[in-house]
Amino acid sequence: MTLVSTRELMDTATANGIGQGAFNVIHLETAEGLVAGAESAGVPLILQISENCVRFHGGLVPIARGAMSIARDSSVPVALHLDHAESEELALQAVDLGFGSVMYDGAHLPYDANVEVTRRVATYAQDHGVYVEAELGKVGGKDGAHAPGARTDPAEARSFVEATGVDALAVAVGSSHAMTERSAALDLALITRLKEAVRLPLVLHGSSGVADETLVAAIRAGMTKINVSTHLNGFFTRAVREYLDANPSVVDSRKYIKAGRDALVLETARLLTLFAKVN
Numbered sequence: 001m002t003l004v005s006t007r008e009l010m011d012t013a014t015a016n017g018i019g020q021g022a023f024n025v026i027h028l029e030t031a032e033g034l035v036a037g038a039e040s041a042g043v044p045l046i047l048q049i050s051e052n053c054v055r056f057h058g059g060l061v062p063i064a065r066g067a068m069s070i071a072r073d074s075s076v077p078v079a080l081h082l083d084h085a086e087s088e089e090l091a092l093q094a095v096d097l098g099f100g101s102v103m104y105d106g107a108h109l110p111y112d113a114n115v116e117v118t119r120r121v122a123t124y125a126q127d128h129g130v131y132v133e134a135e136l137g138k139v140g141g142k143d144g145a146h147a148p149g150a151r152t153d154p155a156e157a158r159s160f161v162e163a164t165g166v167d168a169l170a171v172a173v174g175s176s177h178a179m180t181e182r183s184a185a186l187d188l189a190l191i192t193r194l195k196e197a198v199r200l201p202l203v204l205h206g207s208s209g210v211a212d213e214t215l216v217a218a219i220r221a222g223m224t225k226i227n228v229s230t231h232l233n234g235f236f237t238r239a240v241r242e243y244l245d246a247n248p249s250v251v252d253s254r255k256y257i258k259a260g261r262d263a264l265v266l267e268t269a270r271l272l273t274l275f276a277k278v279n
Helices: 006-016 028-041 053-058 062-072 088-097 111-125 154-164 188-200 212-221 230-246 253-276
Strands: 020-024 043-052 078-085 101-103 131-136 166-171 202-204 221-226
Touching: 006 020, 006 078, 006 221, 020 028, 020 101, 020 230, 020 253, 028 043, 028 062, 028 230, 028 253, 043 062, 053 062, 053 078, 053 221, 062 078, 062 088, 078 088, 078 212, 088 101, 088 111, 101 111, 101 188, 101 221, 111 131, 111 188, 111 230, 131 212, 131 230, 154 188, 166 188, 188 253, 202 253, 212 221, 212 253, 221 230, 230 253
Parallel strands: 020 043, 020 221, 043 078, 078 101, 101 131, 131 166, 202 221
Antiparallel strands: none
């Protein structure tokens, strides 16, 4: 296989009523582990690079080029997505670099400003064949910028989609970013109402805090793209800790990073299979 468009994966998932996993890259070792997990499951994957990740690596190009190379060598379809870009310039740069999709996150802006900038990004991206995700209704937990308990209003969501022309919409339905316990309660009835209102794929952010059975119910209610980061980061970090505890004299970082990378494979495969076998 090779690097594929996000639209191809999202269209397939939507047509089949299943969930499409979208998992975050932290560094190249996570990208390698995530893709290995997708290959093990035989299920497509969306690799996500967030604005925070870009900042950590000192720019988009190095981490993007590495992730693209890993995706191109994969035996299953892999798409590359820019996640939570609050910078319009970064979103446009990702389009120019060949990303399959970009998420412009204007949820921190007043509604009218969010519409204006999102529409501008969407027009540029779609003119270049790139899929566009946006967010409406703040998802809790993201560095204090998103109010806990926020919910997306279906009527406002419909107006927002019509005004911006985006391809997919991330909505607030009860999940929260960076949760380390899987205890979030989702408003499944609201998911159904949102799906009926906007008639395009919905995206669940903060899925790390949602239990398996609730994720399955959310997909059945209308969610398509399921974003996971913190949950998988925990597998990586615990494996590194365990390796260092068992091997305190090791100084070669490749040895303990390999343990973290390997720990991603099984859980990535399990989650992708869970989402893909909903129906």
